[in-house]
Amino acid sequence: MTSQTLEDQKQQGRPVSAEHRRSMIASSVGQILEWYEWSAYAVFAPFIAGMMFNPENPVSALLATFAVFAVGFLMRPLGGLVFGIVADRRGRKFVLITTMLSMAVASVAIGVMPSYAQVGIWASVGLLLARMVQGFAHGGESATANSYVAEIAPRHKRGQWGSVVFVAIFGGTIIAYSLGGAITNVLHEGAVAAWGWRIPFLLGAVLALVALWLRRGMIESEVFVEEAVEEQLQDDGEPATRLTAAAIAGRPRGQLVSVLLLIGMVTGITAAHYTWSSYVSTYAIVERGMATQSAYWAIVLAQIIACIALPFWGRLSDRVGRKPVLYGFTIAMALAQFPLMSLISDQAWMLFVASTIALLIVGAAGALLSSYMSEIFPTATRTRNIGIAYGFSVAVFGGSAPYLNQLFNSMDVGWLSSVYVIVLCGVTFLALTRLPETRGIDLSKV
Template sequence: MDIPRSASSARLVTRHELTLIVASSFGALLEWYDFYIYAALAGTFSTLFFPSGNETTAFLTSLATFGAGFLVRPLGALFFGRLGDRIGRKYTFMATIVLMGMATVGVGLLPPFTKIGMLAPLLLVVLRLLQGFALGGETGGAATYLAEHSPAHRRGFYTSSLQTTATLGLLTSIAVVSASRALMDSAAFQEWGWRVPFLVSLILLLISVYLRTRLAESPTFQAMKHAGTLSKSQISESFGKWENLKYVLIMLFSTASGVGVVFGTGHFYTMYFLQNTLKVAPNTVNLYLSMALIGVFPFYLFFGWLSDRIGRKWIMMSACLLLMLTTQPIFHALTHYANPELEAFQQSSPVVVHADDCRFSLFGAPKSECDRIRALLTASGVSYQQVPLQAGQTTATTIGGLTVHGADQQALEHALLAAGWVQHADPERINAPMVVFLMWLLIMYLAMIYGPMAAFMVELFPARIRYTSLSLPFHVGSGWFGGMLPFVVSAMAVAKGNVYFGLWYPVVVAGISLIVGVAFVPETCHRDISK
């Protein structure tokens, strides 16, 4: 049933509503901050918690550990979703924030690999899994709670405040990490300063718990509890009945997977691409990303507001279409504006690896000459072609007009430098406004799909199983498709020898999301969510 808009739609947010928004959003901000500190420190963690010897392998392993937290989110969604539909929204997402905070502080107390060996990465993975498990219950709980307190004609606008918290969490994590780096030298940061952002989380946790203790239970849940209409089997009712399961599947393969790849591309992969492929200084990348995040911030609220007026579906589908069409051009343009010397090198000096002993392995040190050559080229941000040896040839690398036999690292680096390759992007030649604009554009796509999405998810499912039903597809789609995106894209680039090849992953997923969304996603704007 659609609820018509009233003349009161233009009224200001009341103090009570503002308290609900702030308390719900601050807790969500903390959880995203906790989850994203790792993203800002992935490069540092690759040297602290994993064996040395192969820079590319250590970095990919670090990204896989980052992605592990996303993989477990659906389990948290099932566990906490069931609790939320059974004992209430408020108490459930109070539990998620405490678990997240404890796991985050635990990461800040971990000894490095040099002290406890393989136990270090093992404990890191366990704590990342706990973080992901907690986050699996947060998004659905906060979205359900706030939407059930919101006026129908302003539901998109109110819940879009929650969607800003992912951006604010990432922005806060970048700010705290950057401030920690700035206040000490690199040796001190590497030794102990990296712990500071994790330990700061304890202060934010105490504030969040205090704010959430002041919240009342959702009126929709209270009404169901008093009427005795709570579901007795949330999981089977959510996923065992086709009338609900079909919407779970539609959401999973449209908006959830779409938001996942938009999120992973704009928030994370641009950062890794600029740092590790284009060799832009980490602090510079953090500055650019922060500027883009700040520039996009009001648009989450704008698209949430707009979805209350023109509907949610086509705004979200437009984001998938834009990502599908522009991802490859945007990343090629990032190379042009961030490291034009690298672009010129790749155009004038094609790199060809002549070898037969190439074995693509994500984990473990490179063993063959080909493996060592490809690891060095990948770490250098260089695309290459690998061809089989001809009769009588030995393993060699052709760089422009130069040929290097064998896998001597120093000889390869000299040949790269002689052909015009640069070890670091020249700050004087970076077109900062264009780099920031391109990053802003990718994050703008996220605002388009993410701003209206909380309201859309809540409106899609019945109240008695809402927390469970929306949490699982959201975290499978955004967590698995998006959380593993930096790892998958990086691994595809390494396997192919082309720094842009992995970007076909978000393009294809966004295309599938668009097709499914256009064909099957219903318009949910202003639905009655009390039943």
């Protein structure tokens, strides 16, 4: 065996089996369904506002709906922390099954919940509680899935494999918007407002059973198993042999610094993502007078194109590094935000063009999140640290984006929405200057 062959094997890491691929698929299918359930709320926000809040003030009801959306996000850091600790102690597979069950229960609750006209303020309270459960579970799911896929991926293809986590995000949103378009096309607006908006939540709970069946057959991450064995040996008095994060040259000193930098890095990505995936359809419908189904289908087509591009962004990062691609996102998004928002009118094709360009740019960064975040933290605390950093950043800067966008537009200062995204892209750029390049590192030695 030549030295070059040995070096190639060293770079590629452990061999990838059919079990690894099946586990990656099972994790991704579950994530798609979770993101579908999560996105269905944003898709049907105008209808939920009229049913679950006081319909006498439509603007207030819509703002309240997006406020509940944001509260769900605020639960994500807590869910990321709690489930992250569990995942770092009991394993990734256990948490991925638990979070799937939690999301399904909350989805059923939203689907059968009585309206404001039936029970008054208790409808709003029930919706808030259900979204809090979804947010709590979603925080644990996101953190664990990001760790799990990166850990079972081959080192030289970690960016490409890790991109499936964001494929699942887009995939779930695509399904939600597609169903939204289909429902608004088949049913008249009064029927959608009365009961049609409940269909996605009830359907999601049924589909979750399929995802649970798939996830039962997943393997546990070998990186986690090795870490557990190492800890057991240390408990038995064996000397420690693993490197710590601080021992790797060029990496930030201390995990707290890494967490703070990761929060900063994710801010621009998540603000841009939720502006262009969760809010622009509502903006086009409410502010520009676009037909509901036209807006939904424009977003669906844009997300399909962006979704197809994600593995290519991940593969590019496996070749040139994570940071060049991420720097490219910050610059392109900051330059394109104002022009793209100005394109949106009551014409669906203009929304499609603007959203496609924006989501292709967002996808460049989103595709790398799983691999890059996992390469920053050691195995023993990887999931909890990702849960805290990613969950906090998405909650504060992503979950609030639809609410802030609607608030700014209701105050006739909609341009502030674009300023918000541009400023946070600047924060992402600054955080990247302090973070290391991590392409191809061995996760078992982080």
